[in-house]
Amino acid sequence: MINWPNFVSQLFNGLALGALLALISSGLTIIYGTLGVLNLAHGAMFMIGGYAGYVAYSYTGSFILAVIAGSLFVMLLGVAMERIIIRHFYHRPHEDQLLVTFGLGICFVEIVRLIFTSQSQVVPPPALLQGITSLGFLFYPTYRLAVVGIVAVALGALFLILYRTRLGMIVRAGIEDSVMVDSLGINVYRVFMIVFGIGAMAAGFAGIINAPVVSLTPGVGDDILVETFVVVVIGGVGSFPGAILGGLIAGEIISVTSMFNPGYAYVMLFAAMTLVLVLRPHGLLGTQGRE
Amino acid sequence: MLKQRPYLIEFLTAAGLIVAPFVLPWLGFAPNTVNRILVWGLFGLGFDILFGFTGLLSFGQSAFYGTGGFVAAWLLTRAGFPYVVLALVIGMIAAAATGYLIGLIALRRTGIYFAMITVAIAEVFFFVEFNPLSDFTGGENGLPGVPTPSFNLGFTTLHFTTGWSLYQFLALCYFIGVVIALRIVRSPVGAVFSAIRDNPLRATAVGHNIHGYKLTAFVIAAAYAGFAGGLLGVLQAFMPPDAFTFDTSGQLVMQTAIGGRGTLFGPLVGAAVWLSLQDFLQAALGLGAAWKLVLGLVFVLLVCFLRRGIIGGLADLYGLLTGQHGAREPDESEPEVAAAASEPHAAVAAAPTPPRPRPAGSPTGPILQAKGLTKRYGGLLANSDIDFTVNHGELRGIIGPNGAGKSTFFKMLTCEVHPTSGTIVFEGRDITGMNVTDVCQLGLTKSYQVNQLFAGLTVRENLVIAALSGLRGKFKLDLFRSIDSIPGLSERVQHTLELVNLTSRPDTPVSELAYGEKRRLEIGLALATSPSLLLLDEPLAGMSPRERVETVKLLKSISQGRTMIIIDHDMDALFELAERVTVLQEGRVLVEGTPEEIKNNSTVQEAYLGGVHGVLAA
Numbered sequence: 001m002i003n004w005p006n007f008v009s010q011l012f013n014g015l016a017l018g019a020l021l022a023l024i025s026s027g028l029t030i031i032y033g034t035l036g037v038l039n040l041a042h043g044a045m046f047m048i049g050g051y052a053g054y055v056a057y058s059y060t061g062s063f064i065l066a067v068i069a070g071s072l073f074v075m076l077l078g079v080a081m082e083r084i085i086i087r088h089f090y091h092r093p094h095e096d097q098l099l100v101t102f103g104l105g106i107c108f109v110e111i112v113r114l115i116f117t118s119q120s121q122v123v124p125p126p127a128l129l130q131g132i133t134s135l136g137f138l139f140y141p142t143y144r145l146a147v148v149g150i151v152a153v154a155l156g157a158l159f160l161i162l163y164r165t166r167l168g169m170i171v172r173a174g175i176e177d178s179v180m181v182d183s184l185g186i187n188v189y190r191v192f193m194i195v196f197g198i199g200a201m202a203a204g205f206a207g208i209i210n211a212p213v214v215s216l217t218p219g220v221g222d223d224i225l226v227e228t229f230v231v232v233v234i235g236g237v238g239s240f241p242g243a244i245l246g247g248l249i250a251g252e253i254i255s256v257t258s259m260f261n262p263g264y265a266y267v268m269l270f271a272a273m274t275l276v277l278v279l280r281p282h283g284l285l286g287t288q289g290r291e
Numbered sequence: 292m293l294k295q296r297p298y299l300i301e302f303l304t305a306a307g308l309i310v311a312p313f314v315l316p317w318l319g320f321a322p323n324t325v326n327r328i329l330v331w332g333l334f335g336l337g338f339d340i341l342f343g344f345t346g347l348l349s350f351g352q353s354a355f356y357g358t359g360g361f362v363a364a365w366l367l368t369r370a371g372f373p374y375v376v377l378a379l380v381i382g383m384i385a386a387a388a389t390g391y392l393i394g395l396i397a398l399r400r401t402g403i404y405f406a407m408i409t410v411a412i413a414e415v416f417f418f419v420e421f422n423p424l425s426d427f428t429g430g431e432n433g434l435p436g437v438p439t440p441s442f443n444l445g446f447t448t449l450h451f452t453t454g455w456s457l458y459q460f461l462a463l464c465y466f467i468g469v470v471i472a473l474r475i476v477r478s479p480v481g482a483v484f485s486a487i488r489d490n491p492l493r494a495t496a497v498g499h500n501i502h503g504y505k506l507t508a509f510v511i512a513a514a515y516a517g518f519a520g521g522l523l524g525v526l527q528a529f530m531p532p533d534a535f536t537f538d539t540s541g542q543l544v545m546q547t548a549i550g551g552r553g554t555l556f557g558p559l560v561g562a563a564v565w566l567s568l569q570d571f572l573q574a575a576l577g578l579g580a581a582w583k584l585v586l587g588l589v590f591v592l593l594v595c596f597l598r599r600g601i602i603g604g605l606a607d608l609y610g611l612l613t614g615q616h617g618a619r620e621p622d623e624s625e626p627e628v629a630a631a632a633s634e635p636h637a638a639v640a641a642a643p644t645p646p647r648p649r650p651a652g653s654p655t656g657p658i659l660q661a662k663g664l665t666k667r668y669g670g671l672l673a674n675s676d677i678d679f680t681v682n683h684g685e686l687r688g689i690i691g692p693n694g695a696g697k698s699t700f701f702k703m704l705t706c707e708v709h710p711t712s713g714t715i716v717f718e719g720r721d722i723t724g725m726n727v728t729d730v731c732q733l734g735l736t737k738s739y740q741v742n743q744l745f746a747g748l749t750v751r752e753n754l755v756i757a758a759l760s761g762l763r764g765k766f767k768l769d770l771f772r773s774i775d776s777i778p779g780l781s782e783r784v785q786h787t788l789e790l791v792n793l794t795s796r797p798d799t800p801v802s803e804l805a806y807g808e809k810r811r812l813e814i815g816l817a818l819a820t821s822p823s824l825l826l827l828d829e830p831l832a833g834m835s836p837r838e839r840v841e842t843v844k845l846l847k848s849i850s851q852g853r854t855m856i857i858i859d860h861d862m863d864a865l866f867e868l869a870e871r872v873t874v875l876q877e878g879r880v881l882v883e884g885t886p887e888e889i890k891n892n893s894t895v896q897e898a899y900l901g902g903v904h905g906v907l908a909a
Binding site: 110111 | 342346348350396399400402403404406407408410411412414415418419421422423537545548580581583584587588590594598
């Protein structure tokens with residue numbers, strides 16, 4: 001028999017995980033949509049956000065500062081990566097872009113491993129959000145509930161940037177046709193840099209927000225990257241709403257399956273992806289012709 | 292580069308494998324390291340066919356490596372199956388079958404989608420191995436006790452155990468792997484693989500079923516991976532669960548890129564570099580865990596600066612030293628140099644190729660009939676209710692102002708896009724809704740307005756790919772057949788070279804051709820499929836006046852005994868060439884008639900000149 005309180009709590013877990021995946025995936029998908037580069041180091045960005053936040057936390061003891069430090073550091077890292085390396089790959093084949101970001105991801109993970117060792121580090125949630133909250137029919141960790149709220153706010157901010165600002169309009173136009181944007185007299189390369197920074201920041205922010213939920217290890221981004229891919233395939237490449245929808249679907253599939261048998265979580269996730277590929281090859285909210 | 296002297300590479304490989312045990316110990320290679328390099332090298336042979344030759348970058352090869360490895364290891368340990376080699380083959384078949392099923396899903400998309408899906412697949416296999424199937428796979432303990440092979444020859448028993456003894460067995464496996472891979476690469480299928488890598492769109496348009504070929508490459512890679520996975524268990528006397536990890540896939544990709552993609556031996560070289568650097572950094576320099584960082588940096592630098600890896604770099608260096616043109620990287624930017632002046636003014640003398648035999652009894656009458664063709668893009672009506680008939684042997688011209696819907700019309704005729712309504716009948720068969728590959732196979736193809744060539748290949752290789760589709764059909768698995776043994780192929784290629792006046796440069800890479808030559812090759816690609824109806828979309832576009840004269844001559848000679856439809860803006864040329872001309876305007880047929888009628892038609896003059904003539908006449 002299904003244990004209902006357990007089931008509902010797994011639904012909440014799924015929501016928290018899904019929200020995080022949505023945030024990370026939207027970072028990945030706007031970078032890909034605008035620049036045409038699939039960043040295989042995106043999982044490493046997520047991990048570095050956690051570690052940067054951890055460092056800030058161990059010096060200041062403030063979770064807020066940790067979040068700010070984690071996000072900003074990863075944003076700067078993203079900008080630097082775009083300026084120094086990615087920029088030279090815009091006109092090279094997709095495979096080379098995949099290879100170089102894959103290599104960079106490995107370098108990032110190994111650098112972190114060198115500095116912090118493979119041992120897991122812990123960032124506790126802020127005092128205000130510790131403990132558990134009663135939802136009437138079940139008790140649920142307060143911080144995880146807060147994660148849903150925090151990420152929702154972050155996604156909202158990303159939405160406002162993308163859909164309500166001049167920059168966002170340029171980015172969305174760039175996703176449709178970056179050559180055209182360039183020829184309209186907008187310096188598309190500067191926009192690329194900013195987009196890469198924002199996309200990386202989304203991953204870094206998610207990384208530090210997620211740090212109190214799981215313990216922090218150098219490999220924490222690897223699984224996330226795979227889940228992010230599934231999210232993007234389900235939602236549709238380059239689609240911000242698709243990333244959110246895909247993230248929530250993937251989060252719930254993982255959580256609900258884990259309740260029965262964690263070993264099948266990925267199998268179910270993969271089955272869902274296959275189903276989408278068969279029925280809607282361009283993703284649930286993707287546009288045909290965008291590859 | 293892989294086909295100079297017959298069996299040279301096979302011979303050198305065999306020699307290298309025989310010499311290796313005598314030389315490598317001097318270089319500080321332990322036998323176990325060499326054996327591991329061989330397993331990676333074999334794993335990489337298949338992967339290079341997939342990635343280096345077909346251009347499909349998969350990050351999921353660990354799935355097949357693990358599948359083959361665990362099936363073989365399970366048979367040999369848990370099931371008590373006594374035959375090692377047979378178990379390895381069964382593992383390989385299991386991996387290939389898995390590859391087929393996975394390929395059906397992963398190959399639904401291309402490019403980065405494909406890469407992402409393969410990553411996800413690999414991860415699923417890893418989890419399945421650890422959890423649902425852990426009773427069979429030993430979960431995180433793996434399967435210990437995998438035996439080594441022995442062969443009872445009657446009078447004696449050959450037993451390969453460890454070190455250099457096992458090396459002999461692995462070297463034999465690698466050698467067989469190389470021989471098979473070379474045959475595949477040199478087969479017609481191999482030619483189509485490189486066509487898919489260079490320009491999948493054109494590979495489809497010249498009549499190859501590229502989905503089938505991609506799936507073939509995927510299955511081949513899975514089979515190699517499965518066999519190599521089995522060997523890993525034999526080598527270590529233990530099947531480790533980390534064969535299934537994403538790191539395995541990643542390491543394979545990195546080794547291949549380090550060694551050089553598209554070379555078959557790149558993965559072996561990459562594995563040698565990887566494993567010896569790993570040993571060196573860990574043991575000699577005492578770097579401990581930092582070895583992976585160093586290798587990661589080496590890899591990133593190689594991808595940035597030496598895109599064809601170590602073997603590619605050496606080949607370029609050799610070319611530089613001997614003063615030859617090495618196989619350069621394909622030039623992305625087309626040098627729009629009209630080099631007509633430098634070309635020999637050979638008259639176009641070649642006789643036309645006999646077009647594909649027509650069904651008896653219909654030498655005249657319509658070859659193509661379009662009725663009511665309409666194409667709507669959202670609110671935009673590109674073509675509206677076009678009726679169009681071309682007879683056998685006719686040379687038809689189509690003119691019309693920009694935006695008249697000419698290219699859309701051609702795309703519908705070749706079934707690149709499907710009409711919103713209307714029907715197309717070609718040689719008495721309704722082809723509406725068919726795909727471009729099948730239509731090409733029926734004998735209808737076109738040359739593109741913007742060159743669609745296989746940019747990384749030579750002129751001859753380009754034409755071979757196009758000619759193959761006519762001679763072999765859209766899909767055929769002649770994996771082990773030499774491309775030279777296909778009857779009629781070299782004649783057809785030679786003939787096409789003569790027709791498009793490129794006989795002097797058959798072995799020039801496309802990237803080094805002048806614009807006019809590329810344009811002629813573009814027509815040659817369409818011709819080599821020996822179409823019975825050939826569509827030419829602005830064959831004269833972008834040409835210098837001199838090249839135009841040459842090309843018009845060329846088109847005339849091609850048109851002997853062939854049905855052609857030509858779109859162009861050069862009306863003088865078109866009026867000279869065509870027997871009848873159709874004028875399109877705003878997606879409709881404005882008028883149709885002989886060049887003379889069209890020239891004197893007042894509505895045409897109005898369409899082009901805005902009624903100036905009419906005003907003058909009045």
